[in-house]
Amino acid sequence: MSVAASLEISYAAMPAEAQRAFRLCSLISAYDFDPAPACALLDRDPATTQRLLEDLVDANMLQTAVSDDGVGRYHYHDLLRLHAGDLAAADPEQPQAQGRLADWLLDTTVSAADTAYPGRLRALEIEPSPQSRFASADDARTWLDREAQLLIAFSKQAATDPLRRHYAWKLVDQARIHYRTRLDVTTYLELVTVGAEAAMLEDEARAEAFLRTLRADVLGVLGRMEEAWAESDRAWSLLDTSGWPQGLAFASIVDGHRHRVADSGREAEVAYAHALKILGDVEGTEGLRSWAHQALGIACTEQGRFEEGRRHHLQAVELSEVQGSATPLELSTLAAAERALGLLDSAGERLESALAQATRNRSPFAEANALEELSLLALVRGDHASALELAERAHLTARAHGDVRFVASTACSYAAALEATGNHRDAAETYEYAVRLSHTHVASFTETRARIGLAQALHAEGDTAAARVHARRGRQLAAEHGFAPLRREADRVLGQL
Known part of the structure; x- marks a missing residue:
């Protein structure tokens, strides 16, 4: 048979x-x-x-x-x-059954995202049904994690069906904030691309603009800068006539990110400040304002304006607490500014809280960020063994997530810990890896930091000529981008060669 x-x-x-x-x-x-x-x-x-x-x-x-x-x-x-x-x-019941599944999936996704990420920006406001409510943010995140495969597969299938296509962009619009730090970057790019194309075919201009802005952000993360700017231009052409201030502010922040990592910290600050100007003090925009202040804090810290950076980070935390609590990433970036100011105990407390929250939330990107900052803090405190262990964990976690720029950053921190423990050869090789990644994927701050670190490792290995080349290139990048602390470090290294 x-x-x-x-x-x-x-x-x-x-x-x-x-x-x-x-x-x-x-x-x-x-x-x-x-x-x-x-x-x-x-x-x-x-x-x-x-x-x-x-x-x-x-x-x-x-x-x-x-x-x-x-x-x-x-x-x-x-x-x-x-x-x-x-x-x-x-x-013959198939279409009706698919419709019931689609309604349930969208309704439950909206409820989960509302519970886990109150105040998030979305192109379409949808009110979930009472029966789909979640008891806690942890329960909501657990559901979104558990049903990720279903949500992604369903969105892709719905995008090919004119009768169900509207579900594709709505699901991506509602769930995007959760999956941005959960999925590997390539899978996330596929998801927002599906959403953007579905919104375009449905003639949903606001949703298309929002999802294309997200797509531009991810393309920038992957170092595909020409594609990112082209996608951003398409989003702006839709936003300019949208009458949607939050969407304009969101796009301005994303543009600022690309400026900060690729070419100009000053232009990035202008973009972030523009977003804050658009938003004003309007109730319900706390999440976006927090994000803009956090971005300004990072830009100021990279340029050596540590007190100003810390003020922006504190504003970000305060605004997030209006909606519930500060995010692990906000706590980690605030801790970075405090470490630079010598406020080590405060930085340590914030990082321990960030790591615990990121682990509880099962957010690999936030977890790697907290681990990296804890490693850098351990280096400042002279605990080189802990710095090495934390940096290795951060790097492995970052690689699993797939954000190549962050992989380069954690590689740089791992190399610094190797150098501190006297392992100059492995440090040099790891710095070289960070230089390649950051240069290819246009991460100027990390490339500058990696080249200066590589110069020190090569000098310790006795290769003074190569060390001088990297130190000079690091100093040039620092001067071009306004990274004042790194420029001083490059001058110090050059003085030793």
Whole structure:
């Protein structure tokens, strides 16, 4: 007997309700699923849905699994999924079932994002239904993590269907803030690209502009600067006639980021200040204003204006606390300014809090950021062994996330710790790696820092000529970009050569 024939016999032996569940649950576009999306698809109450799923398990038509957080989930064997998919394609109920799944997924995503990230910017305000509410931000983030595969796959599928395409951009619009620090950068770029293209085809100018701004930001992170500026221009052409001040401010901040890392800290500050001017003190814009102040704080700190940087970071924290609490990234960047000012105890307390929060939130980018800053703080305190261990953890975490600029930054910090422990050869090799990454992906501050560090490591290895080349290039970059502390460090190194 063929496999297909065997499957058909097993299917025919089941009651009609179980057959329906077997067919329709194949529409859940993820490897595994819990009963909630099945409830929506089948339009049955939780108890009935659970019974039907267990009946399928008993009939060997579904398999069970337990997720990392202990939640029971179900999945098809590959051949069974194909068979169920073929049956679903011929089921006249398929469109209605897909619509129920789409409504449930969007409603639950909105509720989760509202709970975990209150005050976030989005192109479309959607009010979630009362039954989709989450008890806590942790529960909401757990759900978004657990259903990431379903949300991404569904968005991609919906984008190809004119009848469901509006779900694609709405899902990306609602969930983007969570997945920005969760997904690897390439996957995130694919997701916002799907959303932007769907919004364009739906003639949703505000959503398209917002998602293209996000896309420009990620392209910049990947060092694809020409594409990033072109995408930014497309977003601005839509925003200029949108009458949406928050969108204009958001795009201005993103443009500032590209200026800061690629060419001009001064132009970056102008962009950030412009965003704050647009927003004023309007209630409900605290999240965007916090982001702009944090960005200004980073720019000031890189240029050696540490007190001014700390003031902006404190304003960012204060604004975030209006919405709940400061983010781990805000605490880490504030700690960097305090470290530069010698406020080591305060910096340490903030970083421990940032690391605990980032770990609890399962945010690898924020976790790596806190670990890197803790490593730099340990170096200042003379605890070289701890600095090395923390820097290695930061670098490995950053590599898993995939933000290449941040990989370069953590490599630079790891090299500094290696140098401090006397491992000059490995330090030089790691600095060289950081130079290559930061130069290729246009991260000027990190490249400057890496070249100066490489000059010191090469000097310790006895290669004075090569050390001088990198120290001079580091000094040139520092002067061009206004990195005053790094320029002083380059002068110090050159004085030793």
